[in-house]
Amino acid sequence: MIQKSTTLTIDGAEVAFTEGETLYEVAQRARRPIPTLCYDPRLEPFGSCRLCVVQVEGVRNPVASCTTPAAAGMVVHTSTEAIEHHRTTLLELVVSENRQVDVDPLRGYASQELTTLVDRYQARTGRFAGAQSGTSHSEDDNPFILRDYDLCISCNRCVRVCAEREGDYAIAAGGRGFQKQITTEFDSILKDSSCTFCGQCVQTCPTGALADKKALRAADIEEPIEKTRSVCPYCGVGCAVDLMTKGEQLVGIQPAMDGPANEGALCVKGQFAFDFVQHRDRLKQPLVRGVDGQLHETDWDTALDRAAEGFRQVADKHGRHAIYGVASGRTPSEADYCMQKFIRRGYGTHYIDNCSRA
Amino acid sequence: MSNPLVDMEKPDVIFCIGTNMTECHPVAATRLKKAVANGAKLIVADPRRIALAEMSDLYLPLRVGSDVALLLGMAHVIEREGLVDDAFMHERTAGFEEYLEHVRQFTPQWAESITGVPAADIEQAARWYGAAERGAIYYTLGITEHICGVDNVQSLCNLALMTGHIGREGTGINPMRGQNNIQGAGDAGAVPSNYPGFQAVDQPDNQAKFEKLYGRPMDAEKGITKVRALEGAGEHIFAMLIDGENTLVSDPDRKHCERALNALEHLVVIDIFLTETAELADVVFPATSWAETDGVSTNTERRIQRLRQAVPPPGQAKPDWWIISQIAQRLGFDGFEYSSAKDVFNELCSLSPIYAGLDWDRIEHGQYQWPVPHKDHPGTPILHQGEFKNGRGLFKVISYRDPAETISEEFPIWLTTGRRLQSYHTRTQTGRAQGIEYLLSEERLEIHPEDIASWGLKDGQWCRLSSARGSVEICVRATDRSPRGTVFASFSFNDVPINILTGSGYDPITETAELKVCPVRIEAL
Amino acid sequence: MALAYRLLHMLKPNQTEASTAELIAHWQEKPAPLLGLLHALHDRDGYLSDESLRAVSEGLPIPLADLYATVTFYHHFARTPPGQRAPRVCTGPICSQRGARDVLHALDDAREMPCAGRCDHPSPVLVGQQVFTAASDATLTPIPSPLPPINPSAYEECLFAHIRDAGRHTMAGYRASGGYRGLEKALQKTPGDLLALLEESRLAGRGGAGFPTGQKWRAVSEATGSPKFVVCNADEGEPGCFKDRALLDHDLHALIEGMILAAYATGATSGFIYLRYEYPETLDRLETALEEARSDGLLGRQIGGKDFHFDLCIRRGAGAYICGEEGSLLNSLEGKHPYPRNRPPFPVTHGFNDCPTAVNNVETLAAVGPIVARGAEWYRNLGLGENAGTKLISLSGDVRRPGNYEVPLGLPLQTLLNDWAGGPLPGRQIQAVTMAGLSGGFLAEKDLEVTLDDPSIRACGSFLGAGGIMVFDDRRDMVDVAAQAMHFFADESCGKCFPCRIGTQRLSERLSGTDGPSAWTDWQSEVEDIGSAMASTSACGLGVAAPHITQSLLKYFPSQIQRHLANQQDLP
Incomplete structure (x- = not known):
């Protein structure tokens, strides 16, 4: 389908757009730094935070750029003095309902969004004193998702990601106005709802109100968080993830928002079942079976020699077809390649298989 | 896929x-949910009323x-009601005359008698799939773990x-692979029938190629x-090198x-934990995880992606x-x-035609899906576009067979097995992740x-479950x-x-085991 | 002894003993089933039990969390007994000055409800499915809603011309005074002729937005989607507005005729009347009227022997002011969470179920029949000066003769207040009036010299809106009135957009003195910043309009505010 391209003017510059794009998307391409809190590019635009309002010439009130379709000939101003003033007021209002602004980045992928904007606009904390809107669910004893709604700003990103991306519909916004609360069916704990603990709500939350409980266990470790891009070790979908480490410790997982297979999604295993890696049960040294019939720790040379010697003896005694290799569907391909090469290069047979039949 | x-x-x-899919490939399932939300019709055939069945427009609860019986019944209806794509069959396939003649015998009423699915529902499924603009099939081990897996x-x-x-967008035959790199294991040649890149071992030119590459007769x-x-162990197989598989727990017939x-x-096991299998080994090597x-x-859609080291291995663990x-x-x-x-990877690319356009640096961002036959090739998201690999798509004449064992007086109940969302395989990993036990x-x-x-049991009661092999x-x-x-x-x-x-x-x-069907008997304890 | 208990015996018995499964089966097949089904269960049990919600969730289907959250959104859906069998007392701006709070305390299990549209006869109490009027001693009497006062002027009426005729609410009575003549006439013409006639009449939306009706209907008629719908917005929730109630109770065939005409003009085949919860007796009357219209062949297939098919049904709201906003109303009808919709697209192309939809107010629709019967020029000339047509005004509060008046647009406000309604109560001066119910804020001082038309009122920073005018004389504490008004907006804010959700709360706290700065300059700066951010960036009319209260208070009554702030500082 060929889409008609045409132009509009943003902050004095003529910008081309394709039909169906919103003003926000066009402005993003034109590198105009419009602030947002309820926006997640993967979700349907919602238009609740109103920070992204822009002035369109000929329209009385500012419009939300995230929900307004671009139209030919529009003349758009993204940061007039009046609009910047409203944005500051809005941020000060948001901060006024929030318990705190500084949150640990371990809480989630997007958890720094509010903090960053408050800094950018030098929004005053302490202005607009009044009641707090959120009620944290400390009674929810699940080990994965912290429901610290004292930090909630009712942007509905969690509700929308649960419905639009995960398809679980486990949470919704109950009540109305300032009393609005993110809730499950009958206000139950998550375990008693249709939540599958995929963690997508945690990762899209812009304030850390929903947070990764497992990652937060590492909050007291002084070292900085580093992220390493990899792929989830569980099923075959191949979700791209960022491994979060502090020093030598693997402290958590965040989905790669640009992961080609998952586009920011994960499941409970990929999101939370990472700590087998540094589990105390891990094998740390080679083992060989002793004359006592037990396995004993040993050094690499001894173990490798013993392994090689065993294969040599069997080949000598029973021939090259007596040796069989089983590769893994869990290891990287290099291991599988080496395994098949070990058998083929070593014995000239095809006595090699992997675990796909089980 | x-x-x-x-x-x-x-x-x-x-x-x-x-x-x-919602339990075994949850992230893939989110995409199906989106399709359904956008109005796609979902047909689900499964013996169990799984979550996917709950969200379906048509649920076919087959025995x-x-x-095979269900699919023959559907094919019969598609043929009978003129929903076949004549042009496609003539241009792209072979053997269809014989196949269409074959399916004319298998009415939906016949299929109902085997599967237990109402004939009208089989007809509806056939009509929807047959008349679709873009119809797509997704399956997993519920299709393959049978004595007739290939037939399925x-x-x-x-x-x-x-x-x-x-061969078109939004269509296809799409098996969902169950393990993170089971596709890669096949790609790398860790199978008895193929060299790396699915080069058949019984093709003389492939044999010659690898004899030259590996410098020995093959x-x-x-x-x-x-x-x-495993059957031949102790008879003609006397040594095994097992990498990263808990054979004892994941394979059928554990005693055997x-x-x-x-x-x-001689048994050598490479693993990250001392699994039940490793405990039987002569030598155990600690691998990096x-x-x-x-x-x-390589994922289920043939996408080749890089894994990266983020933390040091424990103790003296080494890469596999x-x-x-x-x-x-x-x-x-x-x-x-x-x-x-x-x-290692670059060597694999150099001798695998499907990876020929790749190397370690080119896959940095995971944008390639094989085959990538040369350096200027963008990869192949959709297979079979315009042409099948071997020319024409071949119809196979398939008939229904009973499972290896069917229910009897002694074992009157069907047992079927599978996986759950919160645990993975034999729990060597999820069993050691904090919090999973909460769920x-x-x-x-x-x-x-x-x-x-009716069996005199109670919810939450213990029972003994027995088959011909054990209990x-x-x-x-x-x-x-x-x-x-x-x-x-x-x-x-x-x-x-x-x-x-x-x-x-x-x-x-x-030689995939029939893990999905096992007649059993249940006794209360 | 519990008065509420005695009341129960006066109530109509529950209308249904049907099982949940039967009710679900009944509603499943109907358009816009959710509200109807929830009401059926709510009416049966008095509240919505967990079991009922689980069954509805499975039956429709709708995710349980969404359903639960949506139920909690509406004021009147109870989740526990005695639920809707408990008395609910109107504590709107007028009733709360007429002893409603005493009534509230005198009745067992009584709960507050926002303005219930009886400001011309305070204070209404809703028990079960009946509206009572509470006397000062809290005795409750079922009294039908008042008719408009006799036309006090020489100006010709359009909407109220026959409303006082005996039996006007029945088909026979309606026809006897010329009803359905407009429809008969229109069916002789093409839909295009009808659109042209409406455009010529300059009829505009009387719910408050003032969008030209002919233009709206033309857009629906030209929209490509199908089927098309006509939706009557009868969710009259604005405090101080009760003019739609008069039409719905006493001249409801005028509305039905208007909707049939709308369908004919736009090509719509189905329609809904979205009726506010607080008018239960109106619901019964409407159901009867629809049956009459069906048996007369005015609804259904081949209306007037032409290839014209149209039917309509009623869906009842459940207590949410925001559902008077058309996007919220459509979401509510569809069973979704009743947040306003982002615009564009507009309902004329993407309305009910994303199909082209004409959403019109009761008053607008009721005017169409007379316009067709008597001509565009006749209607246009009813207005004064440049203004076309008439406007219903709900006048309440501190005047001698509150009630609904049909004024020619352009009439001086003072004429209405003094000549028509008898002026202030003995010995009193009018201090301020509200405009647009509460949404227009206050007018006072020299701005009381406005004429009743939008250009004049907008020049004073307010707007006419749906036409609710509440009068406050010199006894009234305007800061207190403003605080109650803002409390209403905070309560009714849907909670979707930030400026309204947080802004109404913060303004409410500042007006009531429960929070915020006590120094005047800080107070003023905070209130002005919040107000201007709300007015400029809110997602719908509620948030845009609510700061009219604070802005007009700052404009006319700064000294009253300062007095309040000083009193707060004096508190220990």
């Missing part, structure tokens, strides 16, 4: 059979192991070929599968498996490729002088509430996810070793 994951949002009719897959291919639902005939190797491994003269090593994996290479070197095999995973702490045998009552004790859970007469358990928990029961038969071609 013939089509990429993004295509899961594009069909107008989706046919899921033998896949519990375990009766897939071929029956699905027949449906796609007769309707032309292949067998001209295929190897044997792991199933046969244990006997086999104990019959070996995910997050501790660089490498490459290094361990295998070290053993090889100590046996005097040359060609194993690698200094990094990159060296799933033990295995339960899922039984329909009315069966529980296990397990706690009962009442759920209408199970149909009447069929019970379900996963094989994840070592204290409920379900695979003691399974292993009634194997597909004659792939």
Whole structure:
């Protein structure tokens, strides 16, 4: 389908757009730094935070750029003095309902969004004193998702990601106005709802109100968080993830928002079942079976020699077809390649298989 | 998968059979949910009323192991009602006359008598799939883990070929792979029939190629599968090198498996934990795990992505490729002088036609789906566009066969097995992740509430579950996810070793075990 | 002894003993089933039990969390007994000055409800499905809603011309005074002729937005989607507005005729009347009227023997002011969470179920029949000066003769207040009036000299809106009135957009003195910043309009505010 391209003017510059794009998307391409809190590019635009309002010439009130379709000939101003003033007021209002602004980045992928904007606009904390809107669910004893709604700003990103991306519909916004609360069916704990603990709500939350409980266990470790891009070790979908480490410790997982297979999604295993890696049960040294019939720790040379010697003896005694290799569907391909090469290069047979039949 | 994951949002009719996708491939399932939300029709065939069935427009609750009959019935209706894609069949396929003649015998009423699915529903499914603009099939082990696994897959291919639902966006035959790099293991040649890149070992030119590459003569005939190797343990197989597989727990017929491994003269296991299998070994090597090593994996849509090291390995653990290479070197095999995973992967690319356009650096961002035959090739998200690999798509004439064992007076109940969302395989990993036990702490045998009552059981009661091969004790859970007469358990928990029961038969071609069908008996404890 | 208990015996018995499964089966097949089904269960049990919600969730289907959250959104859906069998007392701006709070305390289990549209006869109490009027001693009497006062002027009426005729609410009575003549006439013409006639009449939306009706209907008629719908917005929730109630109770065939005409003009085949919860007796009357219209062949297939098919049904709201906003109303009808919709697209192309939809107010629709019967020029000339047509005004509060008046647009406000309604109560001066119910804020001082038309009122920073005018004389504490008004907006804010959700709360706190600065300059700066951010950036009319209260308070009554702030500082 060929889409008609045409132009509009943003902050004095003529910008081309394709039909169906919103003003926000066009402005993003034109590198105009419009602030947002309820926006997640993967979700349907919602238009609740109103920070992204822009002035369109000929329209009385500012419009939300995230929900307004671009139209030919529009003349758009993204940061007039009046609009910047409203944005500051809005941020000060948001901060006024929030318990705190500084949150640990371990809480989630997007958890720094509010903090960053408050800094950018030098929004005053302490202005607009009044009641707090959120009620944290400390009674929810699940080990994965912290429901610290004292930090909630009712942007509905969690509700929308649960419905639009995960398809679980486990949470919704109950009540109305300032009393609005993110809730499950009958206000139950998550375990008693249709939540599958995929963690997508945690990762899209812009304030850390929903947070990764497992990652937060590492909050007291002084070292900085580093992220390493990899792929989830569980099923075959191949979700791209960022491994979060502090020093030598693997402290958590965040989905790669640009992961080609998952586009920011994960499941409970990929999101939370990472700590087998540094589990105390891990094998740390080679083992060989002793004359006592037990396995004993040993050094690499001894173990490798013993392994090689065993294969040599069997080949000598029973021939090259007596040796069989089983590769893994869990290891990287290099291991599988080496395994098949070990058998083929070593014995000239095809006595090699992997675990796909089980 | 013939089509990429993004295509899961594009069909107008989706046919899921033998896949519990919301639990086993949850992130892929999110895309199906989106398609359904956008108005796609979802047909789900599964013996159990799984979550996918709940969200379907049409649910076909077939009896375990009766897939071929269902698919024949559907093919019959598609043929009878003129929903075949004549142009596609003539241009792109072969053998359709014989196939269409064959399916004329199998009415939906006949299929109902085998599967238990109402004929009208079979007709509806056939009409929707047959008349779809873009029809797509998704399946998993519910199709392959049968004595007729190959027949099941071929029956699905027949449906796609007769309707032309292949080789286009939003269509295709899409098996969902169960393990992170099971596709990569096949790609890398860790199979008895193919060299790396699916180059058949029984093709003389491939044999010549690898004899030259590896500098030694090669067998001209295929190897044997792991199933046969275990059967031959102590008879003609005497040594095994097992990498990263808990064979004892994941494979069918555990007692047989244990006997086999104990019959070996030499067993070497490479793993990250001292698994039940490793405990039987003569030598155990500690491998680096995910997050501790660089490498490459291939996902279910043939996408090749990089794994990266983020933390140091514990103790003296080493990468699998290094361990295998070290053993090889100590046996005097040359060609194993690698200094990094990159060296290994680049060698694989150099001799695999489907990776020919790739190397370690080019896959940095994971944008390639094989085949990538040369450096200027963008990759192949959709297979079979315009042409099949071997020219024409071949119809196969398939007939229904009963499972290896069917229910009897002694074993009157069908057991089917599978996986659960919160645990993975034998729980070597998820069992060691904090918090998972909060969601799933033990295995339960899922039984329909009315069966529980009529078999004199109670919800939460312990029972003994027995097959021709053995018995296990397990706690009962009442759920209408199970149909009447069929019970379900996963094989994840070592204290409920379900695979003691399974292993009634194997597909004659792939030698995949019939893990999905096992007649059992239940006694209250 | 519990008065509420005695009341129960006066109530109509529950209308249904049907099982949940039967009710679900009944509603499943109907358009816009959710509200109807929830009301059926709510009416049966008095509240919505967990079991009922689970069954509805499975039956429709709708995710349980969404359903639960949506139920909690509406004021009147109870989740526990005695639920809707408990008395609910109107504590709107007028009733709360007429002893409603005493009534509230005198009745067992009584709960507050926002303005219930009886400001011309305070204070209404809703028990079960009946409206009572509470006397000062809290005795409750079922009294039908008042008719408009006799036309006090020489100006010709359009909407109220026959409303006082005996039996006007029945088909026979309606026809006897010329009803359905407009429809008969229109069916002789093409839909295009009808659109042209309406455009010529300059009829505009009387719910408050003032969008030209002919233009709206033309857009629906030209929209490509199908089927098309007509939706009557009868969710009259604005405090101080009760003019739609008069039409719905006493001249409801005029509305039905208007909707049939709308369908004919736009090509719509189905329609809904979205009726506010607080008018239960109106619901019964409407159901009867629809049956009459069906048996007369005015609804259904081949209306007037032409290839014209149209039917309509009623869906009842459940207590949410925001559902008077058309996007919220459509979401509510569809069973979704009743947040306003982002615009564009507009309902004329993407309305009910994303199909082209004409959403019109009761008053607008009721005017169409007379316009067609008597001509565009006749209607246009009813207005004064440049203004076309008439406007219903709900006048309440501190005047001698509150009630609904039909004024020619352009009439001086003072004429209405003094000549028509008898002026202030003895010995009192009018201090301020509200405009647009509460949404227009206050007018006072020299701005009381406005004429009743939008150009004049907008020049004073307010707007006419739906036409609710509440009068406050010199006894009234305007800061207190403003605080109650803002409390209403905070309560009714849907909670979707930030400026309204947080802004109404913060303004409410500042007006009531429960929070915020006590120094005047800080107070003023905070209130002005919040107000201007709300007015400029809110997502719908509620948030845009609510700061009219604070802005007009700052404009006319700064000294009253300062007095309040000083009193707060004096508190220990």
